[in-house]
Amino acid sequence: MHALTVNRRQLLRGLGASAASLLTGHAFGANSLLTLLEAGEEAPLFASARREANGSYALVVFTDSGEELLKFPLPNRGHAVTWHRGLGRMIAFARRPDTFALMADLHQTREPQLFHAPQGRHFYGHGVFSHSGQLVFAPENDYEQARGMIGIYDVSDVSGASIRRLGEFESFGVGPHDILMLQDGRTLVVANGGIETHPAKGREKLNIGHMKPNIALIDSESGALIARYELESELHKLSLRHMGLDGNGDVWVGGQFQGPTADLPPLVAHLGRDSGLTLLEMPEDVATGLQNYVGSVVSNRSGDVIATSCPRGGKVLFWDVASKSYLGHNDVVDGCGLAPIDADSFLISDGTGALRISEGAQSYAEVLAIATGNSWDNHMQAL
């Protein structure tokens, strides 16, 4: 796994006038363009949705030192970004229960495309490209039937004239949230959070008493269920929400517990195809402050350490892939977005606008940049 690094001079030379004007028209301004031109060195790139200082929302492409290369306005609050490296395309999905998604092209061969979930569906903030980049799979809520669906979108039209919804299949659970494509390029993993919501009731949770989250493996070609992993019944209120892949291609899951706040259930699980779901322990003094909430789950580029962000507890936890055990944590107030910078280190974004570098629990998370007045949204994508 390698980060996409671009020579910024080349990138900017390659950018059309529209991209340049996007940059100069926004907060970082013309000066940023000059900064980038003068810096002229390779830097890893990232994308994230963000709330701007003026209250609007945007999808931003930036370097690890916070230099903003591209910014696309979003109609409302975004959530996660999915990325296809080969095609240089990314899609930012609306935070639930909104219905928009924006596909942007890093190479600027076409204008950003806004598209929507159909009538009777809304997005959950996540999606994933097929390996070819021709299709996108997006968890959706069929809220009248209270069932999770995976919408299939054809994004292959290079002219950008149309993004078509080809169809859908079941997510095999309620409240599908995060979605990953396994390394085989065919198997989708869906975290069915288990929580029923209806847009008429905003973000209200309608079925906590009998929620039943699961992780479903689905054949992306047929839509058939391959396997479904559930928690033991006493943990049925642990909403399985976000996921990341480790270097072995195994799935790591972060949960959000909907039961009594005094309970301290495990929040992080490892899922191997053969071993099933294994819930992992952490020290009680760490667990106590987390408000039973995990945000992002991301691996470093080596694939040997998993980071899980806990914005409500102001901590990022690190896990050893080999031993499946807790390594330690960093303190990051309101930190949620995570992305690998290189083999060992992570970039952490937070609601105060800061970007930090973390080399794991053995050091503290050092502030690299502050996007003054802006708030980075829940998830960050390394490009």
Added chain:
Amino acid sequence: MLTSCALLKRPLIVAGAAVLLLINQGNAQQASQNNKYAGYATRVIEQYILPKSAAFQNDINKLAAAAKAHCTAPDAKSTAAYNGAFRNAVRGLAHVDILRFGPLTQNSLAQRLAFLPDKRGATQRQLNKVLAKQDPSVTSADSLAHKSVALQGLVALEKLSYDTKGALRLGTSDAAGAFSCQFAIAITQRLQQSADELLRGWQDLQGYRAVLEAPSAANSEIKTHHEATEKIYNALVTALIFDKDQIVLAVLGKSAKKAAPHKAPFARSGNAIAYLQASLEGTEQALTAGEFTASLSGTEIWVKDSLAFEFANAQRTLSKIPQPLRDSGRSAEVRKQLTYLDIVIGSLRSTLAEDLAGYLGLAGGFNSLDGD
């Protein structure tokens, strides 16, 4: 004579604005009877933001004058004057750069005033290039305005003015010295433009003040007095987070071996402690100006005493640290003080973000509060 006229003008302008502000305050007080959150923004703006922005502008004006004087006739007196003016400007900056909303967030103003943080060393890299080719475009404020923001503020001026031992190196009589002086003067003039922009941004009654003081459902950023209060309050909490994470922890490192006192903002010029002192002082003063603890009663009163106690603790701890921090920061004794300071600032943050915010009904945390 010119200078004293210019100095006289400013208080008059500020006094003029104050009359308008008093009228405005009257209106706001009326509104506060209807909404318990209505007064916070006005109080913070009038009693903290405006005076501190005006003071910062004054600090920068004095710095510009000191740079000119030192570059014209450098001597021990001009050196001391420049050092003093630079320190005051750093302190003034710390009083206003905690206000991470409104004018400071527009047109990269925060970064133009001081390019912080700069872990990748962008400022030094760009300075090296400019100095190597004696780039003439940095020798006037107007052309500097088109250069990188990293070259336009106090961080660039510090690196240009001081050597790594903290000695003032401006004002040498060779060609390189002359260029550095022209560049330094241009930075101070650009800083004057930026400081002026900050003050004018807050003085404009139709500007960001209106966003905070007259919120409306039609506004995309601030819809209610409650949100306006949260905006200000959370910025002050964030200031503490950055003081702790960006300065104290950066200096401490995870171990004595990894200590990096030179990483603190303005460590080179020997102003790291001054910057941190002023940042904490400003945060406390802004909280006081807003009267955020005035409505506490009964069992909540402890918060007021605790904040006063911990802010005083922080200042006392800082006052014990020998300066410059660049030299003293690796010693076991200073590391002990900084470790304690880390705890104190952490405690201030949690008292504000958890206890006082709870009592006031304010919420913070874009992700923690409202994740998914």
